[in-house]
Amino acid sequence: MTNNEVIDSRGAAFGLHLHIVADYAQVSRLAADIVTRIVRETPDAALTLPTGETPRGMYAELVRRIQAGELDFSAVQLFCLDEYFGKGIEDATSLTAWLNDVFLAPANLDRDNVHLMPSQAADPESAASAYERDIEHAGGLKLAVVGLGPNGHVGFNEPGSPRESRTRVIDLTDESRDQNAGYYDGDQAIPDKAMTMGIGTILDADLVVLIVSGSSKAEILKATLEGPITADVPGSFLRTVGERLIAIVDQDAAALLS
Ligand code: GLP
Numbered sequence: 345m346t347n348n349e350v351i352d353s354r355g356a357a358f359g360l361h362l363h364i365v366a367d368y369a370q371v372s373r374l375a376a377d378i379v380t381r382i383v384r385e386t387p388d389a390a391l392t393l394p395t396g397e398t399p400r401g402m403y404a405e406l407v408r409r410i411q412a413g414e415l416d417f418s419a420v421q422l423f424c425l426d427e428y429f430g431k432g433i434e435d436a437t438s439l440t441a442w443l444n445d446v447f448l449a450p451a452n453l454d455r456d457n458v459h460l461m462p463s464q465a466a467d468p469e470s471a472a473s474a475y476e477r478d479i480e481h482a483g484g485l486k487l488a489v490v491g492l493g494p495n496g497h498v499g500f501n502e503p504g505s506p507r508e509s510r511t512r513v514i515d516l517t518d519e520s521r522d523q524n525a526g527y528y529d530g531d532q533a534i535p536d537k538a539m540t541m542g543i544g545t546i547l548d549a550d551l552v553v554l555i556v557s558g559s560s561k562a563e564i565l566k567a568t569l570e571g572p573i574t575a576d577v578p579g580s581f582l583r584t585v586g587e588r589l590i591a592i593v594d595q596d597a598a599a600l601l602s
Contacts, residue, residue: 359586362569364598368557372401374592375489375555379406380415382487382551388419390482391489392541393447394499395425395439396527398491398555403447410451417451421482423475425490425546426500427463428524429513429537437528461511463539472511476545485549488541492556495519496564496577500540507581509542543581552589554582559596566600 365371379402382389393399409415424440431438440460448458459478465471479485490498495517501509502517514537516524521534546552556565568579569591575581582589 360569360583360589360591361587363590363592364601365592365594367594367596368401371398371555371557371592371594372405375399375402375553376405376409378551378553378590378592379487379489380409383415383417383420386486387416388421388483389486390421390423390479390484391487392423392425392485392546392549393443393489394491394555395442395446396491398557399489400446402489402555407447407450417453419457420453421457421459422448422453423459423479423482423485423541424461425488426538426540427461428516428535429463429468429539430535432464433460437532437534442527461539468513468539472513472539475511479545485545487551487553488546488549489553489555490546490579490582492554492561492564492568492579493520494523494560494564496568496579498543498546498554498579498582500538501543501546501578503576503578505543505578506575507547507584508544510545511539511541513537513539543578547581547585550588552582552585554579554589554591554593556591556593556597558594559599561597562600565593565597570602 410417427439433440433444435441462471462475495503500514502514516536516538524534525532567577571577573580573583
């Protein structure tokens with residue numbers, strides 16, 4: 345654990361919307377329903393959506409709706425949440441290639457509306473600032489959907505990430521690198537750095553949706569929603585936005601919540 349100040353152990357937790365649903369299928373459907381609602385309200389909304397195992401079902405449902413003509417994503421401005429530093433969409437073992445396979449390609453999204461994380465920029469600092477400005481020019485994020493890493497990371501904001509952090513390059517923990525190796529077949533060397541939207545970038549969204557599934561996440565979900573609000577568990581900062589946070593979790597993940 346890093347030595348970070350505890351901000352609050354209870355207060356800001358009140359007011360968030362916590363939806364405990366039966367299973368993974370319902371997490372996926374409810375998350376897809378929220379994305380659908382936001383896009384119907386604001387067809388050119390700027391959004392960020394996560395990668396990882398958890399959102400697979402949500403993407404499958406969104407792709408189904410888009411292909412059936414029930415949902416029009418053609419004007420949505422999609423900002424990538426995170427990427428390994430030095431990798432990009434052309435690398436089979438990148439998060440953006442994963443997103444492409446699972447969502448961008450089957451949903452036939454216009455590449456001009458997909459804002460890639462500038463993870464290969466020669467000057468990552470100024471590229472990160474430009475990325476933040478692009479989000480602003482798109483009207484700010486209407487919605488940020490995030491998953492929860494086993495160590496409490498959101499995006500790739502590893503433990504120690506401050507609440508006000510913005511898009512930047514970050515060192516990945518060995519735990520996160522091991523977790524991410526599981527996304528790919530074979531022995532993948534996961535880079536030791538990533539570029540991620542910051543906690544502050546995510547929390548500026550009009551609506552933040554946290555999706556969590558499975559008993560392996562029960563302990564970290566409890567720390568996230570009921571423990572101290574601290575950079576040791578970056579996901580705990582989500583609670584600071586009160587009712588702008590919707591947590592959608594299944595019963596297995598919620599098992600330890602009081
Ligand atoms: C990954 C990603 C996150 C993701 C989280 C949870 O490392 N960087 O964006 O939300 O960890 O992943 P999963 O859904 O596979 O458990």
